[in-house]
Amino acid sequence: MASDVLRGRTWRLGHDVSTDVLSPGAYAVDPVEIRKLHVLESIIPEFASEVEVGDIIVAGRNFGCGSSRETAAENLKALGVACVVAESLSRLFMRNAIAVGLPALICTGAHIAFDDGDDILVDLAAGRVINTTNGVEIPADPLPEEMRRILASGGILAVLRNQVEA
Amino acid sequence: MVAGVWERVEDGFDTVGMNLAESILARASGRDQVAAGEFVMAEIDLALLHDIFAAQVFDLLGEVGVNGVSDPDRTVVVIDHLVPAPSTAAAAIHQRIREHVSRLDITAFYDAGQGICHQLLPEQGHIRxxxxxxxxxxxxxxxxxxxxxxxxxxxxxxxxxxxTGNLWFRVPETIRFEMTGELTTGVSWKDVILHLTGRFGADGAQYRAIEFTGSAVTDTDMSSRLTVANMALEMGAKFGLFAADEVTDAYLRDHGGSGCDPFKPDVDATYEAVHEVPLSELQPQISLPHEVDRVSPVGEVEGITINQAFIGSCTNGRIEDLLVAAEILDGHHVAPGVRLLVAPASRTVLGEALDTGVVASLVEAGASILAPGCGPCFGGHGGLLAPGERCIGTHNRNFIGRMGSAEAEIFLASPATVAASALTGKITDPRELS
Incomplete structure (x- = not known):
């Protein structure tokens, strides 16, 4: 059962991080165990080896822009990333993140409030992001209940499995 | 109930109109009315899968314990991305798709070579x-x-x-672009959508629907509307909508359908923002590497040399686009060192291009005609770029590394600008050739 309150260490990324960077096309048909090793490699080569379970991405505008490929979100989840917080999220990335069970929250102002490695607390339901390293608190759009219910189930396929078995 | 027509409560106080996105999601979710921000469970009228994801989706369906699709007649499968199969792995994926399609009784299946999904679905009468x-x-x-x-x-x-035949949606806010004035010679609707992307940015319509309205839209042909709606996504849009009118009705009748009633927003529909877009002063536009929203008038970047020119894709691979290119290239030859690749958006488009002499003009000008399909647009095969090379194309994305080397550069423009640039070997405003 996913929690609405998450706490972790931040990785700070820039604007317009595309699906080509999150899920490079060259590994498109490889299994997730291979794909996840190449996440962000064109901008942060050490990301896949150094990211730890529970880490949280804080990004700029238009995170996950580009194609409909769900692997962009799936790869991050497979690496243990607990949540993505961004100034704005590509609609397709947002949709896919919910579908695979990766929380993603829009928070205007988050990008300038964090340094790499800061400690972050995210309350999805309340719409609250806190930099617990320096105490700065930033309001965010609460994640709608409809999306949180899908996340709590573990993603849209888990929702479907429950419906099929019911 | 007729789509988009909602019986209002005429109490004198409480008439709330819906825009196109709200009308679509209200009907699909069986509601009288929905408003931006609401979540709905909506019935899907048509589901499209192409060869990059179809086999995986059908496999997953089985893994979840579902042995069929809820409505095979509302499911369309197209093999268009890896066409003809450039590798044994791609061929095997196509083979799996054919097996799934047969097992699931899906009849709307377009195998390799028939064209791009976003051309075939309109052309074959699947869209209402x-x-x-x-x-x-x-x-x-x-x-x-x-x-x-x-x-x-x-x-x-x-x-x-x-x-399930259903999916959840958040009803989007809608931005309306009010298009006024007339385009001048040499300027197309591709230039309009590139201009809008540059002006409002790659996330200028994030999560939102766009409605394209105004006097300039009324006379626009379906080919141009398809170009604009296609690239609405490059502004982050969920939908890129035109009202259905006489042009829509005529297109549907020409493509085996029975036409349609008008489908328009309610007169009192609300919008998050309305932007006026005057068209009469617009110059040919070009998107510069490596972001679609890095847009400049072509005139300001003229003279940059190119190695490859590509005419095709779901954005601009229709007969109207090929005719524009052929008119510029007819009787001439592309510049030495330029590779011109043309991928008609469908086999029907290729047939029209043969009948009208377009193929002959293009081939005599030095073009390679590729199989109908996505062609080199997404970098899967055929027409990839070496480090340091530049390509100008009529497609919709120029992200770094999209067409081969990450050290190559991609420019996006109209069919006229791409044809003119192929002719001179450098980025060229098409109006200078006439």
């Missing part, structure tokens, strides 16, 4: 105004040209949609 359409492809927004709510989804959402 007011419909809600999902596809495992970001450019599913193309169907907004007909007033249909087309939008991209991922593979897991598609599994859910195929299994």
């Amino acid at each position: 105004p007011g419909d809600l359409i999902v596809g495992t492809d970001s450019h599913t927004t193309t169907y907004g040209a007909f007033g249909a709510g087309g939008t991209g989804i991922g593979t897991s959402d598609m599994v859910y949609a195929l299994a």
Whole structure:
């Protein structure tokens, strides 16, 4: 059962991080165990080896822009990333993140409030992001209940499995 | 109830109109009214899958324990990305798709060589105004040209949609672009959508629907509307919508359908923002590497040399686009060292191009005609770029590394600008050749 309150260490990324960077096309048909090793490699080569379970991405505008490929979100989840917080999220990335069970929250102002490695607390339901390293608190759009219910189930396929078995 | 027509409560106080996106999602979810920000469970009118994701989606469906799709007649499968199969692995994926399609009784199956999904679905009469359409492809927004709510989804959402026939949606806010004035000679609707992307940015319509309205839209042909709706996605849009009118009706009748009633927003519909877009002063536009929203008038970057020119894609691979290119290239030859690649958007388009002499003009000008399909647009095969090379194309994305080397550069422009540039070997404003 996913929690609405998450706490972790931040990785700070820039604007317009595309699906080509999150899920490079060259590994498109490889299994997730291979794909996840190449996440962000064109901008942060050490990301896949150094990211730890529970880490949280804080990004700029238009995170996950580009194609409909769900692997962009799936790869991050497979690496243990607990949540993505961004100034704005590509609609397709947002949709896919919910579908695979990766929380993603829009928070205007988050990008300038964090340094790499800061400690972050995210309350999805309340719409609250806190930099617990320096105490700065930033309001965010609460994640709608409809999306949180899908996340709590573990993603849209888990929702479907429950419906099929019911 | 007729799509988009909602019986109002005429109490003198409380009449709330709906825009196109709200009308589409209200009908699909069986509601009288919905408003931006609401979540709805909506019935899917059409689900589209192409060869990059279809086999995976059908496999997943089985893994979840679902043995069929909820409505095979509302499911369309197209093999268009890896065409003809450039590798044994791609051929094997195509083979699996054919097996799945047969097992699932899906009759709307377009095998390799028939064309690009976003060309075939309109051309073969699958799109109706007011419909809600999902596809495992970001450019599913193309169907907004007909007033249909087309939008991209991922593979897991598609599994859910195929299994249940429904999917959740958030009703988007809508931005309206009021297009006024007339385009001048040499300027096309590709230039308009590139201009809008540059002006409002790659996330200028994030999560939002766009409605393209105004006097300039009324006379626009369906080919241009398809180009604009296709690239609405490059501004982050969920839908890129045109009202259905006489042009829509005529297109549907010409393509085996029975036409359509008008489908328009209610007169008192509300919008998050309305922007006026005057067209009469617009110059030919070009998107510079490596962001679609890095847009400049062509005139300001003229003279940059190119190695490859590409005419095709779901954005600009229709007969109207090929005719424009052929008119510029007819009787001439592309510049030495320039490779001109032309991929008609469908076999029907290729047939029209043969009948009208377009293919002959292009081939005599030095073009290579590729199989109908996505061609080199997404960098999967055929027409890849070496480090340091530059390509100008009529397609919709120029992200770093999209067409081969990450050290190559991609420029996006109209068919006229691409043809003119192929002729001179450098980026050229097409108006200078006439």
